Amino acid sequence: MRRIQLTGHRGAGGEAPENTLSGFRYAKRLGLTAVEFDIHLSRDDQLVVIHDATVDRTTNGSGPVADFTAAELAALDARAAFPDWPEPCGVPTLPEVLDVIGDLERVQVEIKRDERERLERLVPAVLRLVSERGLTDRVVVTSFEPVALELVQRHAPLQPRGYIGAWDSQDF
Numbered sequence: 001m002r003r004i005q006l007t008g009h010r011g012a013g014g015e016a017p018e019n020t021l022s023g024f025r026y027a028k029r030l031g032l033t034a035v036e037f038d039i040h041l042s043r044d045d046q047l048v049v050i051h052d053a054t055v056d057r058t059t060n061g062s063g064p065v066a067d068f069t070a071a072e073l074a075a076l077d078a079r080a081a082f083p084d085w086p087e088p089c090g091v092p093t094l095p096e097v098l099d100v101i102g103d104l105e106r107v108q109v110e111i112k113r114d115e116r117e118r119l120e121r122l123v124p125a126v127l128r129l130v131s132e133r134g135l136t137d138r139v140v141v142t143s144f145e146p147v148a149l150e151l152v153q154r155h156a157p158l159q160p161r162g163y164i165g166a167w168d169s170q171d172f
Helices: 021-029 070-075 094-101 116-132 146-155
Strands: 007-009 034-041 047-049 106-111 139-143 161-163
Touching: 021 034, 021 094, 034 094, 034 116, 047 094, 047 116, 094 106, 094 116, 106 116, 116 139, 116 146, 139 146, 146 161
Parallel strands: 007 034, 034 106, 106 139, 139 161
Antiparallel strands: 034 047
16 A cells, blocks of 8 residues: 655755754654755765755855855754744754654755765765665655766666756756
C-alpha cells in the first residue's frame, strides 16, 4: 500500500526558522517523514545548510555565505522571519543537520549553484558524509545546477539524484 510522504521544505520553513536545527526538530515533531534543505560551502570549506547565497534574508548578518567561516555562520541568528522564536538559531553544518534528521525516511539535499571549482570540493564532501552515515539509499541529491549532478554521477553513480528545473521558460 502506498502512502503520502510529507516533506518539509527547508525543514518546516513556513512555520519555523528555515534550514535550522530548531526548524528540523519542529518538522519532526509535526510528523514529517522527509525534509528538503540546501547546501553551500563556507569560506573554510565546511558544508553549511542555508538556502540563499547570502545571509541577508534569513539572518541578522549581511554578505555572501562564502565569505563566512562555519563558526561565524553558526554565531548568526537565523530567526529573521520568526523573531519571536524561543531560541537563537545559527546556520548549521550538514553533519549537525544529519544528527537531527538522519532517521527520517527521505532526505533531499539540494546543492546550490556555485562556481565549478567550489562544486568540485562540495559535491564529494556531501557524498562522503552521506555514505559514512549510511544514508545513501534515503538521500536524493538535487540541484538546479547540471554540473553538480554530473559530479554526483562521477563520484557516486548509484546515488539517487534529481534535476530541479525552473520550468517557467522553454529553456528547460
